[in-house]
């Protein structure tokens with residue numbers, strides 16, 4: 270089967286999990302919709318993931334299948350896995366046929382392996398995007414079936430990988446921080462004349478990041494630095510009132526405004542946080558999540574090596590570190606400006622468009638290239 274890109278009529282996007290896992294999928298859906306206004310876009314997710322709310326909110330059709338998590342140790346769930354996985358593959362194949370998908374694009378997570386296997390069986394072109402420096406099982410599988418493999422980071426080792434960056438939402442890639450700053454300062458109740466540190470643990474927050482920052486409130490105030498602390502829902506911190514302000518928010522619906530207000534970001538190094546701070550040209554202090562396969566440390570490696578960010582281990586992220594490294598940096602506009610420039614040079618604002626290019630190429634080549 271060979272089609273031209275103008276014949277793109279239906280695309281199935283597979284992925285899900287946290288907000289960070291769904292974000293590149295939604296940015297890709299938006300870019301597909303801009304270029305092909307009539308294309309049918311269907312998102313395949315699994316029950317219990319944040320896709321259940323985030324995908325319909327953005328106006329895309331969502332289909333859910335049961336999670337079939339690959340067993341990492343022999344237990345009762347491992348015994349049930351083959352049956353669950355076969356069921357997921359059958360459901361994914363039925364959906365690929367129902368929507369007559371021209372391509373299946375997988376972003377990782379539980380739903381991508383059944384979607385990749387269904388597409389392979391039905392001879393539908395597969396496109397893979399890996400948003401972490403170390404690839405997960407799903408994208409490793411997908412890259413065995415397809416030459417159309419894109420990654421957010423240049424260090425990622427997958428067959429056929431092309432580093433295109435992370436598809437980011439347009440509010441981020443088109444963000445003019447200077448223009449939006451007055452609105453951001455007013456919205457969060459900040460002082461327009463003081464440096465601002467934005468603190469976030471990623472989409473779910475991180476207690477281990479929150480606690481030492483909250484414990485350093487007095488040191489921030491003494492240095493004339495204000496803090497916009499996005500803690501994660503249910504992870505709010507108590508900070509006594511005082512000047513300069515220390516704003517505590519459970520969640521930022523408008524990260525574009527939060528970035529516009531900030532001069533420095535302290536955050537976990539999830540794939541999106543790294544790519545977003547680079548894209549908007551903000552220096553960062555990354556505190557990688559020390560679990561999983563260590564991907565968060567590697568996610569930050571390029572921008573840290575380029576001089577756009579600092580990296581500190583979870584165990585070393587203490588009030589002492591904040592007093593000796595973070596606060597002096599936040600109060601040093603020249604150093605922040607140099608780091609901001611180095612960070613911006615690492616950003617890829619067009620990854621959404623480049624992934625759509627790759628989807629078009631896969632559809633136009635057909636499965637004969639697989």
Ligand SMILES: CC(=O)N[C@H]1[C@@H](OP(=O)(O)OP(=O)(O)OC[C@H]2O[C@@H](n3ccc(=O)[nH]c3=O)[C@H](O)[C@@H]2O)O[C@H](CO)[C@@H](O)[C@@H]1O
Pocket residue numbers: 287288289290292400401469470471472473499519520521522523524537538539540541542543545558564565568
């Ligand atoms: C614990 C966990 O599983 N972490 C993973 C998860 O992180 P997580 O879901 O935290 O995702 P990221 O750190 O990559 O990105 C966070 C996303 O949430 C947005 N945001 C954040 C806070 C807020 O208040 N409002 C808001 O909108 C940010 O703009 C960004 O788009 O997915 C990442 C991308 O695959 C992985 O690298 C992380 O290892």
